[in-house]
Amino acid sequence: MIRINANYQKLHASYLFSDIATRVAAFQAEHPGARIIKMGIGDITRALPSACVAAFHSAVDEMASDETFRGYGPEQGYEFLRTAIATAEFRSRGVDISADEVFISDGAKCDTGNIQELFSTDVVVAVQDPVYPVYVDTNVMAGRTGEWRRGRYEGMVYLESTEKNGFVPEPPVDLVDPIDLVYLCFPNNPTGSVATKEQLQRWVDYAIEHKALLLFDAAYVAFIRDDSIPHSIFEIPGAREVAIEFRSFSKSAGFTGTRCAYTIIPKSCRAFSSDGASVAIHELWNRRHTTKFNGVSYPVQRAAEAVFSPEGAKQTRELIDYYLENASVIRERLSELGFRVYGGLHSPYIWAGAESRRTDSWEFFDRLLHKAHVVCTPGSGFGACGEGYVRFSAFNDRASVDEAMSRMSGDL
Numbered sequence: 467m468i469r470i471n472a473n474y475q476k477l478h479a480s481y482l483f484s485d486i487a488t489r490v491a492a493f494q495a496e497h498p499g500a501r502i503i504k505m506g507i508g509d510i511t512r513a514l515p516s517a518c519v520a521a522f523h524s525a526v527d528e529m530a531s532d533e534t535f536r537g538y539g540p541e542q543g544y545e546f547l548r549t550a551i552a553t554a555e556f557r558s559r560g561v562d563i564s565a566d567e568v569f570i571s572d573g574a575k576c577d578t579g580n581i582q583e584l585f586s587t588d589v590v591v592a593v594q595d596p597v598y599p600v601y602v603d604t605n606v607m608a609g610r611t612g613e614w615r616r617g618r619y620e621g622m623v624y625l626e627s628t629e630k631n632g633f634v635p636e637p638p639v640d641l642v643d644p645i646d647l648v649y650l651c652f653p654n655n656p657t658g659s660v661a662t663k664e665q666l667q668r669w670v671d672y673a674i675e676h677k678a679l680l681l682f683d684a685a686y687v688a689f690i691r692d693d694s695i696p697h698s699i700f701e702i703p704g705a706r707e708v709a710i711e712f713r714s715f716s717k718s719a720g721f722t723g724t725r726c727a728y729t730i731i732p733k734s735c736r737a738f739s740s741d742g743a744s745v746a747i748h749e750l751w752n753r754r755h756t757t758k759f760n761g762v763s764y765p766v767q768r769a770a771e772a773v774f775s776p777e778g779a780k781q782t783r784e785l786i787d788y789y790l791e792n793a794s795v796i797r798e799r800l801s802e803l804g805f806r807v808y809g810g811l812h813s814p815y816i817w818a819g820a821e822s823r824r825t826d827s828w829e830f831f832d833r834l835l836h837k838a839h840v841v842c843t844p845g846s847g848f849g850a851c852g853e854g855y856v857r858f859s860a861f862n863d864r865a866s867v868d869e870a871m872s873r874m875s876g877d878l
């Protein structure tokens with residue numbers, strides 16, 4: 467008898483963004499004339515930078531000729547892209563990362579979801595709350611949690627990220643069992659918060675002291691507009707031994723549909739075998755990657771490389787500036803409407819306290835959809851600490867942002 471992985475039955479709800487898409491589709495079917503403005507999922511709306519498109523075209527042309535055609539590429543990614551990333555994103559900021567510590571992939575969602583399979587199923591996992599649901603759900607699927615009870619999974623540690631701590635949790639001091647695997651995301655999805663060097667240093671020190679590992683999701687790093695904010699966990703002394711970083715071209719250069727991301731695993735980053743011996747995570751991930759992945763397509767990697775050309779860098783920055791201006795419009799309007807507004811300064815996400823409207827997150831989501839035909843993301847979908855908040859995404863064209871904001875009136 468074929469039996470299922472029973473851990474899947476613990477999953478409390480369908481994937482947050484699929485759930486939202488289903489509700490929006492149902493509303494649209496009932497109201498075919500409604501022009502819905504989507505500010506829910508963080509999906510790019512503007513075209514790829516022209517430097518990327520030109521590189522993409524030219525690589526496709528190479529594939530059209532026997533002389534320049536390429537079949538399987540290296541699973542870890544082409545040397546040209548790994549070197550461009552190490553140089554432009556890390557070495558230029560004085561961060562010691564080499565090209566062979568960069569693994570190219572088809573998405574930070576896949577990498578942050580897959581990385582957990584390198585680790586024992588009995589490690590203690592901690593996530594920020596509110597949290598990008600992929601970190602939680604993939605650990606549930608792997609069997610690292612108990613059942614869903616009162617809005618949380620048993621056995622998982624939730625690091626409460628609230629207005630009180632500026633949405634940046636401190637390492638725990640009161641746990642009987644220290645945590646082993648910690649997911650941190652900065653600029654944060656969903657709250658838009660950023661962490662200081664001192665805050666990240668405390669996490670690195672915790673990981674060193676407790677032989678833990680930090681999984682640092684920096685998918686939104688391109689939105690940081692203040693140089694004193696750390697862009698990478700590897701700017702923090704000691705991090706090369708205790709951290710992995712995830713990045714993506716999705717939100718920085720509009721690759722959500724094109725697919726290209728990367729994971730940085732320093733060769734000195736370690737985990738431990740059951741007898742306490744140190745094991746290089748780089749080797750484990752390389753083993754997994756070569757077994758389960760055949761690389762990102764050559765034209766896509768050439769398009770990604772173009773992000774680091776002088777024109778590509780300029781166009782990418784303009785693209786992000788555009789979304790940040792949207793974020794500023796959203797912040798301003800929501801403040802006028804009496805929301806408590808966070809994020810949107812170094813992030814495409816605006817996190818808004820909705821309880822001044824005397825409503826919970828899903829109720830507000832429904833009200834906004836029905837009255838204004840605008841889609842947001844209910845904060846409680848990201849965790850218990852998200853209740854009473856909603857998230858707005860700034861990925862949209864300006865006219866739609868303006869229209870969505872003008873549809874939102876005081877009686878919502």
Ligand code: MLT
Nearest residue numbers: 506507508509575598655
């Ligand atoms: C989000 O809206 O949180 C993101 O688009 C999700 C993702 O990048 O997978």
